[in-house]
Amino acid sequence: MTRLVRTPAGWAVDRDGKLLALGATLADLLALPLAEARARYEAASAPAEAGPARAPVDVQEVWAAGVTYQRSREGRREESGHAALYDHVYAAARPEIFFKATAGRVVGDGEPVGIRADSGWDVPEAELGLVVNAAGEVFGYTAGNDMSSRSIEGENPLYLPQAKVYARACALGPAIVPVWEAGPGPFPVAVRVERDGAVAWAAETSTARLARTPEDLVSWLTRALDFPAGWCCSPAPVRSRSVISRCVAVTW
Known part of the structure; x- marks a missing residue:
């Protein structure tokens, strides 16, 4: 199970407790067709800085x-x-x-x-x-x-x-x-x-x-x-x- 989370450092994919930097915002993902957004989401691989979870919106x-x-x-x-x-x-x-x-x-x-x-x-x-x-x-x-x-x-x-x-x-x-x-x-x-x-x-x-x-x-x-x-x-x-x-x- 993976989840998209927003930390003080930015958006990250939580993959079984391991945070991976998304390299994009939620607005970036939601501007894409679903298949492209999924590909970008699943491509996250660089470690992300942990921190308290923030509300999962940016400009929505x-x-x-x-x-x-x-x-x-x-x-x-x-x-x-x-x-x-x-x-x-x-x-x-x-x-x-x-x-x-x-x-x-x-x-x-x-x-x-x-x-x-x-x-x-x-x-x-x-x-x-x-x-x-x-x-x-x-x-x-x-x-x-x-x-x-x-x-x-x-x-x-x-x-x-x-x-x-x-x-x-x-x-x-x-x-x-x-x-x-x-x-x-x-x-x-x-x-x-x-x-x-x-x-x-x-x-x-x-x-x-x-x-x-x-x-x-x-x-x-x-x-x-x-x-x-x-x-x-x-x-x-x-x-x-x-x-x-x-x-x-x-x-x-």
Whole structure:
């Protein structure tokens, strides 16, 4: 198993614990067709300097898709007085897709996430993140945490940007697993909330329960937007009613 990681010294391929310098950025890889990106990835051979893993993005935007699970639809119905709206989004051909973060606002695994001071109910959402190239091909997968203010979104769905987009509200990492390493799926997605060393809440799901395929979500976002340096998308949440202060990433 190999993974793509970002260290303070740059991007590297983690091959069974041995770091090999990529000699390129993530943006460089995602500008290439998938086959060429794989060849460049697999050609990494020079030793790389080790260091703490950073969030696995450089200039990419992060987008997210909502109400992709039946459980997600039911949860949002419980939280707001707009049940019919979420029912419609779940069943409609057009998905809910929203902007989540710029690369500079993304935090890495183990870093503190943001909690809005003007919100009384904030939840982590564990995500399977898609890393997509400029041609709309899925290059790989990463783990993420889509921090959300349920009290703000529940008050009015038009407040979604304030509920979802704020400082340190998106956490990704610690690595990107290329599609050829991860296999075809489905993939498990899990979240665990720990307080004072004890597990306060835990849950898991599978991408087999997605109402929409990742490819379908990618096709909708790329209909009217260009991403020359690639982008990240998070379609698969597991939601908790508790608040966490650090990102706990799922790894393969």
